[in-house]
Amino acid sequence: MLPLPRSFATNAIHIGSEPDPHTGAVVPPLSLSSTFAQKSPGVPFPAGHEYARTSNPNRIAFERAIAAAEAGTHALAFASGSATLATIFELLVPSDHVVTGDDIYGGSTRYFRRVAMPKGFEIAFVDTTDVAAVTAAFKPNTKLLWLETPTNPTLKVSDIAALAAAAHRHNPAMLVAVDNTFLSPFNQRPLELGADIVSNSVSKFIAGHDDVVMGALATRNEALFQRLKFLQNAIGSVPSPFDCFLAHRGLKTLAARMALHNSNAQRIAAFLEAHPKVARVAYPGLKSHPQHELAARQQSGFGGMITFWLKGDLKHARQFLEAIKGPFTLAESLGGVESLIEHPAIMTHSSVPAEQRAALGISDSLVRLSVGIEDVADIECDLAQALEHVHL
Numbered sequence: 001m002l003p004l005p006r007s008f009a010t011n012a013i014h015i016g017s018e019p020d021p022h023t024g025a026v027v028p029p030l031s032l033s034s035t036f037a038q039k040s041p042g043v044p045f046p047a048g049h050e051y052a053r054t055s056n057p058n059r060i061a062f063e064r065a066i067a068a069a070e071a072g073t074h075a076l077a078f079a080s081g082s083a084t085l086a087t088i089f090e091l092l093v094p095s096d097h098v099v100t101g102d103d104i105y106g107g108s109t110r111y112f113r114r115v116a117m118p119k120g121f122e123i124a125f126v127d128t129t130d131v132a133a134v135t136a137a138f139k140p141n142t143k144l145l146w147l148e149t150p151t152n153p154t155l156k157v158s159d160i161a162a163l164a165a166a167a168h169r170h171n172p173a174m175l176v177a178v179d180n181t182f183l184s185p186f187n188q189r190p191l192e193l194g195a196d197i198v199s200n201s202v203s204k205f206i207a208g209h210d211d212v213v214m215g216a217l218a219t220r221n222e223a224l225f226q227r228l229k230f231l232q233n234a235i236g237s238v239p240s241p242f243d244c245f246l247a248h249r250g251l252k253t254l255a256a257r258m259a260l261h262n263s264n265a266q267r268i269a270a271f272l273e274a275h276p277k278v279a280r281v282a283y284p285g286l287k288s289h290p291q292h293e294l295a296a297r298q299q300s301g302f303g304g305m306i307t308f309w310l311k312g313d314l315k316h317a318r319q320f321l322e323a324i325k326g327p328f329t330l331a332e333s334l335g336g337v338e339s340l341i342e343h344p345a346i347m348t349h350s351s352v353p354a355e356q357r358a359a360l361g362i363s364d365s366l367v368r369l370s371v372g373i374e375d376v377a378d379i380e381c382d383l384a385q386a387l388e389h390v391h392l
């Protein structure tokens, strides 16, 4: 396992959250002001804020904390994870070529296929677990490699260090961006593995309480940061101060929550793998996972997401999901303290064409879990009782 950076938990609690210099408030106040007084025209107060789209205290504080969590030097917060991807894409022009995975977040696929491609962008969708296949997809004008590992929903793991090295060998200026949403910076830090940009849907594990929609990116490249900061301000895809406040509060407990997500999911994955009504379980922490060794090497935890295939078909999946009593809630999204369960073929991935779903293994018996941090015995009990309602 890759060790956590020194003081991950301490930094998450303290960086960007220093006591307020004016009042001593231990938690920096929520600053709703949209504009900031200047001492003389063009001369702001020492904190440097002028207008809240450009910068405001709560967003800057959260961005500092995210930069530290991702082992980066700079970070930017956005109105959503989707807005983060769209803003990164503004670095490109339509004659640029992009390589990405064939099993990425549905909203990212939608952006690539229905926003970028109609404008003329050429995008190759490849199996990123196969470094040779990715390398073969590179063209002279490939400017971005957009990775997601583990993938959603089948939890395939890609080798970030090998892919970033191959991309930079092909073209030192190619940007390697990793969507780190499924693991969070507690479990994986792509910048340490050679990525240029790491992106998160903060809506998931980082905020962690299913009450914020927000995104963030981090980087170690100062020039790239300045360009992205310009785009963030020019496009205006910024989160509100209150969302930054909530996300920052969530980040402070990320280490404690993630440790529980990891241990609860490991136990639930083992329970499911041993269950006679379960055909197969995908969880990177299981020895049976095809990239278990790689996950153990490049991650510092295996995460809270589990995908499994029930024996039987759609009828049996319905029997199972309708019998769920709680703590699981049948709902889309992931990463909150609450355990969530969903059926990708009907819910999150219904927009993926049926033949592509079949090729990726997203069958009607596939169920995705976001294992929360309730008592693990209660989580297991709910699954066990619901499995009794499956009549094969």
Ligand SMILES: *Cc1c(COP(=O)(O)O)cnc(C)c1O
Residues within 6 Å of the ligand: 080, 081, 082, 083, 105, 107, 108, 148, 152, 179, 181, 182, 201, 202, 203, 204, 213, 214, 215
């Ligand atoms: C949810 C999600 C996104 C999009 O984030 P939003 O905050 O919902 O816009 C991107 N990538 C992954 C892997 C996600 O799970």
